[in-house]
Every structure is written in structure tokens, then in C-alpha cells.
Amino acid sequence: xxxxxxxxxxxxxxxxxxxxxxxxxxxxxxxxxxxxxxxxxxxxxxxxxxxxxxxxxxxxxxxxxxxxxxxxxxxxxxxxxxxxxxxxxxxxxxxxxxxxxxxxxxxxxxxxxxxxxxxxxxxxxxxxxxxxxxxxxxxxxxxxxxxxxxxxxxxxxxxxxxxxxxxxxxxxxxxxxxxxxxxxxxxxxxxxxxxxxxxxxxxxxxxxxxxxxxxxxxxxxxxxxxxxxxxxxxxxxxxxxxxxxxxxxxx
Amino acid sequence: xxxxxxxxxxxxxxxxxxxxxxxxxxxxxxxxxxxxxxxxxxxxxxxxxxxxxxxxxxxxxxxxxxxxxxxxxxxxxxxxxxxxxxxxxxxxxxxxxxxxxxxxxxxxxxxxxxxxxxxxxxxxxxxxxxxxxxxxxxxxxxxxxxxxxxxxxxxxxxxxxxxxxxxxxxxxxxxxxxxxxxxxxxxxxxxxxxxxxxxxxxxxxxxxxxxxxxxxxxxxxxxxxxxxxxxxxxxxxxxxxxxxxxxxxxxxxxxxxxxxxxxxxxxxxxxxxxxxxxxxxxxxxxxxxxxxxxxxxxxxxxxxxxxxxxxxxxxxxxxxxxxxxxxxxxxxxxxxxxxxxxxxxxxxxxxxxxxxxxxxxxxxxxxxxxxxxxxxxxxxxxxxxxxxxxxxxxxxxxxxxxxxxxxxxxxxxxxxxxxxxxxxxxxxxxxxxxxxxxxxxxxxxxxxxxxxxxxxxxxxxxxxxxxxxxxxxxxxxxxxxxxxxxxxxxxxxxxxxxxxxxxxxxxxxxxxxxxxxxxxxxxxxxxxxxxxxxxxxxxxxxxxxxxxxxxxxxxxxxxxxxxxxxxxxxxxxxxxxxxxxxxxxxx
Numbered sequence: 001x002x003x004x005x006x007x008x009x010x011x012x013x014x015x016x017x018x019x020x021x022x023x024x025x026x027x028x029x030x031x032x033x034x035x036x037x038x039x040x041x042x043x044x045x046x047x048x049x050x051x052x053x054x055x056x057x058x059x060x061x062x063x064x065x066x067x068x069x070x071x072x073x074x075x076x077x078x079x080x081x082x083x084x085x086x087x088x089x090x091x092x093x094x095x096x097x098x099x100x101x102x103x104x105x106x107x108x109x110x111x112x113x114x115x116x117x118x119x120x121x122x123x124x125x126x127x128x129x130x131x132x133x134x135x136x137x138x139x140x141x142x143x144x145x146x147x148x149x150x151x152x153x154x155x156x157x158x159x160x161x162x163x164x165x166x167x168x169x170x171x172x173x174x175x176x177x178x179x180x181x182x183x184x185x186x187x188x189x190x191x192x193x194x195x196x197x198x199x200x201x202x203x204x205x206x207x208x209x210x211x212x213x214x215x216x217x218x219x220x221x222x223x224x225x226x227x228x229x230x231x232x233x234x235x236x237x238x239x240x241x242x243x244x245x246x247x248x249x250x251x
Numbered sequence: 252x253x254x255x256x257x258x259x260x261x262x263x264x265x266x267x268x269x270x271x272x273x274x275x276x277x278x279x280x281x282x283x284x285x286x287x288x289x290x291x292x293x294x295x296x297x298x299x300x301x302x303x304x305x306x307x308x309x310x311x312x313x314x315x316x317x318x319x320x321x322x323x324x325x326x327x328x329x330x331x332x333x334x335x336x337x338x339x340x341x342x343x344x345x346x347x348x349x350x351x352x353x354x355x356x357x358x359x360x361x362x363x364x365x366x367x368x369x370x371x372x373x374x375x376x377x378x379x380x381x382x383x384x385x386x387x388x389x390x391x392x393x394x395x396x397x398x399x400x401x402x403x404x405x406x407x408x409x410x411x412x413x414x415x416x417x418x419x420x421x422x423x424x425x426x427x428x429x430x431x432x433x434x435x436x437x438x439x440x441x442x443x444x445x446x447x448x449x450x451x452x453x454x455x456x457x458x459x460x461x462x463x464x465x466x467x468x469x470x471x472x473x474x475x476x477x478x479x480x481x482x483x484x485x486x487x488x489x490x491x492x493x494x495x496x497x498x499x500x501x502x503x504x505x506x507x508x509x510x511x512x513x514x515x516x517x518x519x520x521x522x523x524x525x526x527x528x529x530x531x532x533x534x535x536x537x538x539x540x541x542x543x544x545x546x547x548x549x550x551x552x553x554x555x556x557x558x559x560x561x562x563x564x565x566x567x568x569x570x571x572x573x574x575x576x577x578x579x580x581x582x583x584x585x586x587x588x589x590x591x592x593x594x595x596x597x598x599x600x601x602x603x604x605x606x607x608x609x610x611x612x613x614x615x616x617x618x619x620x621x622x623x624x625x626x627x628x629x630x631x632x633x634x635x636x637x638x639x640x641x642x643x644x645x646x647x648x649x650x651x652x653x654x655x656x657x658x659x660x661x662x663x664x665x666x667x668x669x670x671x672x673x674x675x676x677x678x679x680x681x682x683x684x685x686x687x688x689x690x691x692x693x694x695x696x697x698x699x700x701x702x703x704x705x706x707x708x709x710x711x712x713x714x715x716x717x718x719x720x721x722x723x724x725x726x727x728x729x730x731x732x733x734x735x736x737x738x739x740x741x742x743x744x745x746x747x748x749x750x751x752x753x754x755x756x757x758x759x760x761x762x763x764x765x766x767x768x769x770x771x772x773x774x775x776x777x778x779x780x781x782x783x784x785x786x787x788x789x790x791x792x793x794x795x796x797x798x799x800x801x802x803x804x805x806x807x808x809x810x811x812x813x814x815x816x817x818x819x820x821x822x823x824x825x826x827x828x829x830x831x832x833x834x835x836x837x838x
Contacts, residue, residue, distance in 0.1 A: 023657075023661070024661045025661060038337060039332065039336075039337065039490065040332075041332065041333055041334070041335065041336050042336040042337045042338055042341070045336045045338050045341040046338060046341075073652075073653060074652050074653060074656075075652075075653070075656065075657065076653055076654060076657065100343070100348070101348050101349070101350060102348065102360075102362045102363070103346055103347055103348040103349065103350075103351065103361045103362020103363065103364075103366060104350070104351045104352070104353045104359075104360060104361040104362055104702075105350060105351070105352055105353070106352075106353055106354065106358055107352055107354035107358075107701075108354075111690075144653065147652070151650065151652060172646070172647070175643075175646045175652050175656075176643050176646070179639055179642035179643055179646065179656075180340060180639050182642075183339075183638040183639045183641075183642050183660070184338075184339065184340035184639060188638065188660075189638065191660075191661065192638060192660050192661055192663040192664070193602075193663065193664045194604055194637075194638050194663060194664075195602070195604055195605070197336070197337035197338055197482075197484075198337055198480070198482035198483065198484070199337040199480070199482055199484070199491060200278065200480070200490075200491070201480070202479075202480025202481055202491075203480070203482060203483070203605045203606070204481075205605075206441055206442065206443040206444070206481055206605050206606045207441075207442065207443070207444060207447065208444055208447070208599070208600070209444050209599060209600025209601045209602045209664060210600075217600075218600070218664070225653075225654035225655075225658075226654075229654055230653075231652055231653020231654045231655055231656075232653065232654035232655045232658060233651075233655050
């Protein structure tokens, strides 16, 4: 793949799409342009996310390599220019290093820190068992097949290691942590067209999804996921999982 | 476009407020926190453990009536301008995030889902839907042979509903048709696109629906509280000051009348004297030092997990199974409501981040319907998940990750979300206990709570029916794809009130059967929960108990025999300017 091509293709032409500063359907929307209209406390919290990530404190270099590869599959960013990729691992690392909890732990789960350490070991053991190579050197498809087996709660290998925790719950924890890091970032808000912080200005146009004077309407484009990926699917049957770990309240 | 720059947070761009020693509650309300501090050796009239929905109202009423009262709060006393943010991830500190163990067949997620920490408690991060319970809620056992009856009737709490709806105040339609029909003091809110979808879907199916409330969010400014600006961050705490929380509705008045709030102070144990009466509370201050505050009467208002945990951790000779647990019901009959989130994708744009998550609902299915195969019912309400919550819902509802999840998220603005609110009955095996593991202690060395939850047959049938009905409404609204995630909302029970000391923890005013001068008053006293959000009822019960305490004060202080008559409503205890403001009386 050349420097500026993403692995995504245009469904009409089959041509590779260029990497973007900002994927998604709101190419003109930049939430950070609005920061003067936010209150000071919010401005501080959001702008900190744009600073260079701090060095890792929880994961060892070796563990970090595996986790980086895993997070690249959970929320792939190959459609973004390298400089525009949202750091996920440092956010997770900080949470685990500072023991920032979600307020509960399932009785069939170890503490989050132990769960992640064990998962890294188990992923590598699975990779060795099935493909005879470490996880980070596997192809995208092989990595995703291993992860998919976790998402289904039936790990394809390293069953001994995985037996010490509830695999489906670990999967939920992992994807939740990835989402919490990615979708907290202003660049992700640009991508999905989220208006972002809205105090003290607020919103005026509540009806029918209309944009505020400073928002934009969407400009959709088609894209097809990379041929070597199996993650662009929906499994509505999985809606029967128990409550998500770390779910925020809704009502 | 240039906005006027001004120092006022309401004038657009502005800088950090100067540290002038004043404490900010919203952009306009500034209070100075009184320096009054009772000494540990002072015997105060009342200690309230937990300054949340119930604790805030009790503190204000008892202070206004002239008592020496201290409210203990494990979390901080918020300065809303400095401490709160218009941001999902940055609001994590609003919740009770300390360790709790969850289990059972259907474990209950805690933390951000339902547990507050800090002055105002859960009312800081509630969505502020404030429907009343229905008359039928107070006699579920009599009517349907399930659950339990309350020791009070709708008529006992109705006047307090009216009071609190004005004190918060509540915005909603002038005619609310369900339960006992009533009106609201403030105008209903304008609809966002999610509310529009609920109204469209319900209307096409012939289901009655309420637009713009009842919700405890100002639709017009009042005093030093601005009206709602529709920014959609209600459950991340309302920086605007438009959404009611006891922090801004009752606490300022409490402080003005000499109450003390001792924040970042974790009560660890209630002390029982030789005469069997409570003598005060042991607590840890912010530095982790242990103290003992003496009191004539102790009220526990820690919500459905911390209240039973504190009473269990207060076990002592004569109360080996935990305080106020001679019946064995302490920690049992914990309830949460079914809170399935039903998500619908529309061809047109929705932008569900605008407008309060709570702005339209239907209670058409609230009551028992003999044609259905389960007792009791459910409500359907608007919700408005922000990006992180929505991403997790896509993961749970569609099993997505990777490119599929990125794709769904790019369509965030095309989705609307409804919440089912289904009544789960009280069951003895849904419990709060003390965890026993060596590592299952908090930073003070106290055992943490272990919460076990299991759905029963009636609950499962109700959820299945309610989920399908909600999905039907979403489809009728025009959604081209409808998915759902099963989850729970709210948390009540575990120290229930009742008519007999054999099957309940406390009487109809919250006084524990076992200890004369020990009260429980919060969501944990509820015998059943209906399919109404519990906040309004929690605050109304607290106002009623305050009237009772004031009427029977000397008997409570001395242990003399007390009257169990309804105390009579004190209309002079509302915060200033709130009573009888604009309520259309429907008689």
C-alpha cells in the first residue's frame, strides 16, 4: 500500500480511496474551531486529549506491542493519515495505571489490570498454538479470526488460560475501553458529526436533525472495508449479551 | 460570526471565573459556604448520611425547622463551574466508582449507570424524568398477588408530589393523563428529533404519548437558575443550572438556615449505645482519619447499595446480622427497572445529542393488563446516548467491532434511541450483602458491597413484551433498522418499609423497627417501584418524613411512644418562592 492510500475502496469503481485527514461524512466540521464557545473547565479537559500521549506506565513494551495490534483491529484507523490517528493505548494504559474503575466488578472476573495482562499472554499463546507465530506478526485476517473467537466467547486456543475469566465479559471490557478512548477524542466527533461541548451556547435547532448555524450537513460517500478484514459485519443476534461493562446511564 | 465577549458565562466565550472565595452552583448562583462547623463532641439533633436526592431535601427541611443538622457526604461539594464539564468522558468523577462486586444470573451494572457520589448524589446525573407513581403502585400485592403493598397510599404522598413538583420545579404538560391526572407548573419543553420520533411512532399505533415532560428541567428561567439550553449533557451533570438537583434546589437553602455539610467524609459505622439507641456515627475524613460525630438521631440516605452496606457494616452485639435487621430483610428485595435501549436508524438526520435525553414518554402500558401474560407494566421514554455510550450500545446490540463499528458510528446522527422502563418485582434473592474476599475492601478497610441480581419469570415476560412493543413504536416512527440492548436502570429497595417488623426494615416514615432513633430515607425504602423513574418519589417521601420528624421531634429524641398519624403538611418549609407557583389545580 502506498503512503497515501487507505485500504478502503470505492464500491462503485473498486479504486482505493485516499487516506483522509478526517474520515466520515462531515468533511467541513472541526469541533475545535468552536472551543472559544466552551466553558474553561471543558476546554481544559478536551484540549488535553490533543496533547502528545504520555509514556506508558502499566503495559510493558512487549505487552504494549500486542495491545497496540489488538486495538488496531478493534478500531482500525488505516483510513486516517498517520498524523491524524487517535491514540488509544495511552488512554487505556492511564486508566489501568491509575486504577480508574467503573464502579463494579463481575464476580467471575479478576480486576481489570489482571484481566488485561492475562489476555495479552493468552492472545500470544493462541497465536503460537494455531499459527506458530507471535500475535503481532500474524496477518490482519488471522488476528481478526482470533479476536472474533473471543467476541463469540469461544476462544480458538489457549483455552487453559482463558478458562480463568469470563471471555465474553473480557471482550466487552476491551471494546468498551477502545470506544471510550476513540470517541472521547475531538477528531472522532468531527468524523461522526457530533456537535461536542455545548455550554454556555447550547443548541437552537432541535428539530429534524437540522444543523446549527455553525454545523454542517453531511456529505456521504460509499466505502468498502479492506478485503483482508472480516470485521465489517453486524450480528443482531448478539443483542442478548448481558449489560455492557462500563455502560453509562441513560435514564 | 462574532459573539460578544463578556465575563458572564452566558455571554459566549469567557475565561475561568476568578477565585473569589465564592462557590458556584450554575453560572449565576454563587454561595459562600458557611464556616459553621459542629464539633464532634457536640450532640447534633440529626445526622444525615448521604446528601443526595433524599438527604438534600431532609437537610433543608430540618435546618429550616431550626434543628442542628449535619449532612455527611462521601463525595465532594461540587463547584459546578470548575468541577463539571460538557463532556462525556470527563464526567466520570460524578459516579460512585469505588469497587463493588456484582453477580447473580443477571448482574446489575453500577457506577455511571445508577450511582452518584458528591453533594446532590444521583440527582446530579439523573436525566430528571419526574413521573409520579400511580395509585396502583401502592397496592400491587392486593391487586395482583405479586410484590408487596406499601404501608402508605397514593393520597399520603400526593401533597408531597405537588410540593416537590413546584420546588424542583417540573416542566410538563398541563394535562397528564396517567395515574391520577395532574398538571405541571412549568411549560413542556420543545421536542428534539428523538421526541418527535416517539410521538410519531406512538401516534401511528394509537398509543397516547406525553410531549415535553414531566421532567425537572426549567423551560423558563427562575430566580438565579437559567432555562434549559438543550445541550444534551443532562446525565453528565447540568452546568447550566436548569436541571434540578438537590445541590441547587435545596442545599443552598439548607446552608442558609445553618445546616452543615461535611463532604468527602465517609461514614463507616453507626454506633449503638447501652440503651439500644443510636448515639452517632463513625466517619473517615478526606485524609482518612477516623472521627465520631455524636447525634440524637441518625438518618441513613445512602441509596440502595450504600444504605444496606452501612447498616450491615454496623453490626454489633444485639444486632449481629446488621443494624435494623431483626426481620432478615435488610439487603433483600433490591430492584432495578428493565432499561432496554431500543435503537433505530433513520434515513433522515436525527442528531440525538441535542435536547435533554428525557423529553417525551408514554405510560400507556403502565398498569396490569389481564390480556397479557404478566403482572404490572412498563413505560417507554426518550433517551439520548452521547457518542461513547452509543458506541458501546452498537457493540452490545449489533455485536460490532472493527470496521463495522466505525461504519455504524459514522451514522451516529441517523440514530434515535428509546428506553424501556419496565417494572421488575421485588424478589428475596436480589440482594446487597458484604463481600467477603480479602481484597474486597475499600480504602478504609471496610468490606465492599456484593450485589446479586436475578430476573424471574414475570420480569422476563414483561421485558420481552415491552422490548417488542418499543421496537414496534420505533419502526412505526420510520426507522429502517431497529436493534436493542438489554440493560437495567435505577436502583431501589433493599431496606424496605412495611406494616410489620417481621417483613420490613422500617415503618411508613422510615423509622427502623429495631432502633428508635435510626431512620432510613432514600430509594431503598421502596417496597415496589412501578415503571416511573424514582427520583420524584424519593424526594417526596423525604419531605413527608421531614414533616413527621418535626411533628414528633420530642418523642423521637426521648424514645417516648410516638404517633403514627400522618403529620399534616407543612407548607412553610419549601425553599423561598417555590410554593404555589403556577400549578394548575385539577380538582
